Amino acid sequence: MKRKMIMAAAALIMAASCDNAEYSVIDNAVFISEAAPEDKFNQQVESIIVEGTVTRTLTIRLAKALDTDIEVNLGMDRDFIAGYNERKGTSYLILPEEYLAFDRKVTIEAGSLAKTVTLEIREFTSPNGEAYAIPLQIESVSGPVGTAGDARHIMFILMTPNIQKAPKLTATNSGGCNVIFDNASLQGLGEWTLEFWMMMDAEDGNNAFYSNSSPLGFGTFYFRWWAKNAAGDGPWFQNQLDGVYLDDHSHPWEAGRWYHVCYTYSNDLMQLYINGEKDADLQFTAGRTFSFGRLNLCSGLGYMQFYSLAQIRLWNKCLAQSTIQDAMNRAVPVDSPGLCAYWKFDEGSGKILKEAVNGFDIELKTTPTWFDDINFLHPND
The missing domain is CATH 2.60.120.200 (Jelly Rolls)
Structure with a gap:
């Protein structure tokens, strides 16, 4: 497992280097752990069944700890959901804000590797058959780090039964x-x-x-x-x-x-x-x-x-x-x-x-x- 984590960190840093070509050397990166479990970097879409209020936790992580606080801003990735709809022939909409609560600004404190974020998804209705999703992404990061390629975003497809x-x-x-x-x-x-x-x-x-x-x-x-x-x-x-x-x-x-x-x-x-x-x-x-x-x-x-x-x-x-x-x-x-x-x-x-x-x-x-x-x-x- 330790070897897998080392490989993951190395791959994330390489991804960050590709994502941030304006920097000559980048030896760290911020990513969403659940978007890239262990050494796999293709789990960016996940389904959640919404019956009542549902909570889901995410981990915003650094490849290695720093001696300064890092501020991470989270938001919705409209390009990601549009691309998914085009590829899959679907018509997902971004879940309206009144049904979703989470901290948009996350601080990874000096010396720490990660911070947990909790999504609270409230039950919603789809009177006209609307389908919703949450395309979450790391929008920006303060400090000497980049974001880690595809692991910077994850989309939750919300399944509400008929x-x-x-x-x-x-x-x-x-x-x-x-x-x-x-x-x-x-x-x-x-x-x-x-x-x-x-x-x-x-x-x-x-x-x-x-x-x-x-x-x-x-x-x-x-x-x-x-x-x-x-x-x-x-x-x-x-x-x-x-x-x-x-x-x-x-x-x-x-x-x-x-x-x-x-x-x-x-x-x-x-x-x-x-x-x-x-x-x-x-x-x-x-x-x-x-x-x-x-x-x-x-x-x-x-x-x-x-x-x-x-x-x-x-x-x-x-x-x-x-x-x-x-x-x-x-x-x-x-x-x-x-x-x-x-x-x-x-x-x-x-x-x-x-x-x-x-x-x-x-x-x-x-x-x-x-x-x-x-x-x-x-x-x-």
Whole structure:
């Protein structure tokens, strides 16, 4: 461990020399320990789950102690968060100051190596699906020291779970319900993403639903929850497009559990992600496009069985896996680039399921019952 710390200090000094080329000799540097643990210098982004008030400590450190006080000024690195958003296809905003408290000026006293800083992150709301982060950086240092390359900044991504009600849908209230929409952004797509949360209350095909059932469909895209005994040895996730099937036999689903399901399509390749992890893919012939002109619910559900859906999102672009994982547990802004249709299924009462982007609302046949608030960060707890 001692050798690792020596190597770290040496690397930090070298980084500081590169960062401060105007100095001919620099033999010390200030850095954030948590941004570069041990001898690794690539841990600059970390996630924090915010439920209630959360505290996080950081260590502002010198490579070696000095005989004079060193003042370090901390602030927000707007360039860092902008670059991250561009690389990852995300849209994080800097957390407003009223939800964050920390000492902006830190003094490392003479003879000391480090000073601890405490961040207090207060619970906040995201009524329009906003996503927040804290891109903290060492802005300036007084004294004969520089800052240590990438270890001068760290960004905390703040994860706030989507908590919402969800309908218990049956064949009685949802069977055959559909909405037709004419939207140019959903026609002739060479790339797209469909994602949603789902739960089915039974696995047995004799009771739950029939072999060709499709609880959710978009035009020629039919998503199936293939049951036990329906045809084969399910249950598994399946998709059917004009007689072409994408089955995921490696991921059987369980009754009563929520799953995040996401299909992406680009460059003639369809990929299926379950809970943010890639599970299956299917290569199509060149030049295929898709049109999404209709949403339909519940074709072939069994008697007295129910299923539930939440956060159905249709995009006219192929989302990267990191983007899927980033937003699967929370709501997203209605004006997100590429978001073409968005059913939250969070009304909690009534029989109208609203669509947030273009008003493609669904009217159920009868009023369903509803789950109480579900925390989609851990919906199965």
